[in-house]
Amino acid sequence: MHIIRVALDIPIDTLFDYLLPGASTQIIGTRVQVPFGKKLVVGVVIEIAANSSVPLSKLKAATHVFSDIPPLSIASLDLLRFCSNYYHRPLGEVVMSIFPSRLRNVKPFIQKPNTISWFRLTNAGRIANTSPAAIRGIIRCRLLTLLNKSDVIKDSEVKKLGLNAFKILEEFITLGWVEKIPNILISPVTISLEPTLTLEQELVFNTVSAEINRFNTWLLHGITGSGKTEIYLRLISLQLLQGKQTLVLIPEISLTPQLEGIFRKRFPTSILINLHSRLNASERTNGWLQAQEGKAEIILGTRLAVFTPLPKLGLIIVDEEQDSSFKQQDGLCYSARDMAIFRAKYTNVPIILGSATPSLESYYNAINGRYRMLRLSSRAVTNAALPTVRCIDIRTIKVKEGLSETLITSLEKCLSLKQQSLVFINRRGYAPVLMCKSCAWMATCQRCTSRLVVHLREKKLRCHYCGHEELIGHACPKCGDQDIAPFGYGTQRVETALTEFFPNARILRIDHDSTRKKNIWGGMLKDIQEQRVDILVGTQILAKGHDFPNLALVGILNSDASLYSTSFRAAEHLFAQLIQVAGRAGRSDIAGEVLIQTRFPDHPLYCALHQNNYDSLTKILLSEREMACFPPFTYQALLRAEATQISTALDFLKNAAATAIPFKYVEIFDPVPAQMTRFKGMERAHLLTQSTSRKKLQEFLALWYKKIQMLPARNVRWLIDVDPLEF
């Protein structure tokens, strides 16, 4: 057998045949370098074949077989194959997307030796005379103090002490005071600071740990501050003792520093790696390889991390499982949560979906017994209670710069009590609209169906969809009136207003703009935790997962905007978001209060929030979904198309609809322009198909996908989005 079938990142759904004399099944999963057109590209061997449909004389030979990293395991390939089949994307694209960019390069990867080394004091070192008189030099003293204080120290810690600290360390080694220890000897030591579990936590922990070695989808529904993280930590520690790997998926990069801190404190000697898009190429590659080699014990990452090869996988945790960022919105539209469930089932390991506000899909699965529900219904810290939620009716009262008198008074009270408060507004920038009141002109994006957002400090207008940026003009381009004004509120405007109301308060704005720089976020978190901030102004970045013990008040502005949304998931998402934000208050012994400024104080959503009743609203929402035949009662797939002209996209969709073979139980709707029709200069349209049976829908899609591929698609980009979140 000397024909290999290779997956390449080419938008054609097929494997490519190449010659490789002496190829055996051992080679499956290995990266190879092959000629494609005039270029050399990297692919992965998927199959070995005895013959090819291409004449032998025309087959090209693979130019290189990489032996720099171990091949992908059969388990990994199965996961990727499932992903390719379920989301109807070429296998090559799926396979190649999981590699860090460095491993997609045609040059072999040279792995630097594992740079982390550990050192500890020997008995000789411990009894040696280390009095200041005997030890000269500041760094010498510091190094010895550090060694005396901790069991083991890392080379990076040594480095921090000073330039020649390493030289001194070597000196100590020759003296026999210090020894270098191999990585493997560092066993998982659980550190002393384990809080005692509440009865509820204990029950949850015992239930899961009794079945820790087999597949189960656990839905951990715990109110905010109920100590879900502690459950994760205990379960991870179980797996560490068994020498197994744990994959922890989190929705946002902004959550990593905090969670990483907690994990590292609890498991100081375990190898934890971080996988997210803000890492540089080599950090990411090194982490990925440690995971693949089974060395990394805890893998913390955002959605892409779900594909990381993990030979010793023992547990998967998906935190904030309802978060929409687990679903990729472009290209391969996979849901990391759903892939994680498949992976857990395939590997026969448990998966925990944790949330204070489970998605309707997961909740529905849990009440139907497909998932197993675990509940934490009280806060873990003694005396910490859920905050009281109150609506401020702004139909009848005047607001100053978006802030009501009641909210201002409450903020003032917090300031005088030296407690922290948070003003939540889910819109960054100064104001969402720049408008001319004479002719009603509004600044819009040329490339998207969107309005440009005013960023006053930079005197710029920005499109938050495509990133387009322009300077704010002198006058209205339509009528020439110079008196153009920002309308509505964003974080910057609220920050400015608060600075005027409270000139002595320390105010910190946290949004995508203020946290853009690498590493700045960690410092901000520290400032908040160490109470160098009085009032926080922030977007949803602040809503999730964070634990700010001194936060007493949360003010919510502008949440009504979502009530007008056309998306059928808007209410669910708003509710989840508000519960999350509200949950930031009163997490320790300070009583928390939440004030919501709204024009609809009687809306069922706000009522449920007031009663803190997730189940009541969820039941209402589920019955609405059932009436309207929306998920989770149906399964959907969208055929998306984009072109420079909307008519081209719609025509393509019409043709696609015509080729579909009518299927029982599968409904096909008409092509329509997308909600946001223009995006980055392309006009977008879609066609919805849905079915009450996932299996039927998949069978239909598989056949249809093949037909659509055969359609002429000039100037049209298309893809199938299975289980779409946005329309």
Next chain:
Amino acid sequence: MGCNQLEICGKIIEMKKLRYTPIGIAIAEFKVSHISQQLEAEVLRQVECEISAVALAQIAKSMTDMKIGTVLKLIGFLARRSRINLQLVLHVNSMHPI
């Protein structure tokens, strides 16, 4: 159709805080009260009115020196306040205290 000019004298009776457009052009909004005697169909009569006025840029800045009660001569054009508010506003192009 190009004609749109108004010359009027009056006393400042209201002055809003100076504000700025996003790129920093100053805008002063104020009100003047006008009292005079005018000829109407050859008969002299008493006239009283209040006029909203707005000034931009340099003129707006010099307006900040004016106290309530200052009497001004204003020259400018008329425009409605906004697309939905039909009230007329004098846009001042020239301003002299008298």
